[in-house]
Amino acid sequence: MTENDGDAAPLAELMTATTELGAALRELIEVSVITTADAGEVAAAADLVRAATARIGDARRPVSQLPRLDDPSEGRRVFNPVTGIANPMAPPLVVRADGDGVVAEATLGLAYEGPPSFVHGGMSALFMDQMLGSAAGAAGLWGMTAHLELDYRGPLPLQTPLVLRARVESHEGRKAHISGTIALASAPEKILVEARGLFVMPRPEKQAAYFGAITDASGRHAPPRRPGDATALRPA
Numbered sequence: 085m086t087e088n089d090g091d092a093a094p095l096a097e098l099m100t101a102t103t104e105l106g107a108a109l110r111e112l113i114e115v116s117v118i119t120t121a122d123a124g125e126v127a128a129a130a131d132l133v134r135a136a137t138a139r140i141g142d143a144r145r146p147v148s149q150l151p152r153l154d155d156p157s158e159g160r161r162v163f164n165p166v167t168g169i170a171n172p173m174a175p176p177l178v179v180r181a182d183g184d185g186v187v188a189e190a191t192l193g194l195a196y197e198g199p200p201s202f203v204h205g206g207m208s209a210l211f212m213d214q215m216l217g218s219a220a221g222a223a224g225l226w227g228m229t230a231h232l233e234l235d236y237r238g239p240l241p242l243q244t245p246l247v248l249r250a251r252v253e254s255h256e257g258r259k260a261h262i263s264g265t266i267a268l269a270s271a272p273e274k275i276l277v278e279a280r281g282l283f284v285m286p287r288p289e290k291q292a293a294y295f296g297a298i299t300d301a302s303g304r305h306a307p308p309r310r311p312g313d314a315t316a317l318r319p320a
């Protein structure tokens with residue numbers, strides 16, 4: 085938590101409630117694409133969802149303001165669309181250090197479908213982008229995706245445990261070359277998706293232009309104290 089978060093108890097309560105909402109929405113998304121309920125039931129569900137949206141929809145933060153629950157200087161982004169526990173778009177991937185890289189497991193439902201019964205290729209690119217970025221972070225580097233390419237060697241089945249890996253291959257100056265793979269957890273040696281990416285730490289003037297107006301939940305901005313803290317919020 086950052087020092088300006090105030091009392092820890094309400095924040096813990098907010099984290100619990102927000103995580104609960106994320107989990108409930110994740111279930112809702114999956115059920116919404118897999119349900120065989122009739123039209124009346126689906127329409128009634130839509131009304132319920134709109135009522136829920138109205139209940140919390142009036143209080144909104146601007147895009148330049150980080151959520152109260154985030155602490156990017158410690159890598160906590162609860163609404164990240166791949167790893168964020170509170171973002172229903174995220175499986176979420178739980179990325180952990182493993183050897184000289186990072187690893188995560190995922191079992192994807194029908195909300196991620198591309199070809200019938202298989203994962204959408206764009207989803208694989210999204211997950212690889214995040215995994216490559218996490219590998220950079222785990223190696224003490226950071227950068228924005230400058231180039232990302234994938235080879236799809238075999239389709240990824242839905243509802244089947246997958247294993248995702250990434251590692252930094254080389255780095256020099258502001259550039260890091262990072263690779264990643266996706267395979268079935270039951271056959272980890274048979275690579276189905278291969279990714280290669282170039283991550284570049286933006287030059288200082290670009291960092292300032294991109295992130296200079298970002299504030300924490302109390303409206304305060306603090307300049308980065310280390311390369312990974314483009315939106316660092318700890319007081320200098």
Ligand SMILES: CCCCCCCCCCCCCCCC(=O)SCCNC(=O)CCNC(=O)[C@H](O)C(C)(C)COP(=O)(O)OP(=O)(O)OC[C@H]1O[C@@H](n2cnc3c(N)ncnc32)[C@H](O)[C@@H]1OP(=O)(O)O
Binds near residue numbers: 186
């Ligand atoms: C245990 C786990 C812990 C984990 C703990 C941390 C977790 C943390 C996870 C976060 C994971 C987020 C993962 C998602 C990451 C995004 O989604 S980032 C969003 C998508 N990317 C973007 O929007 C970037 C858009 N592009 C840009 O803004 C600019 O092109 C860049 C990338 C900032 C580079 O601009 P710049 O700083 O002016 O760099 P520039 O001087 O042009 O180029 C520098 C060098 O890179 C080369 N380069 C630049 N672009 C390219 C290119 N496209 N192709 C080839 N070479 C290039 C240049 O040729 C140059 O090479 P050298 O001449 O130095 O050899």
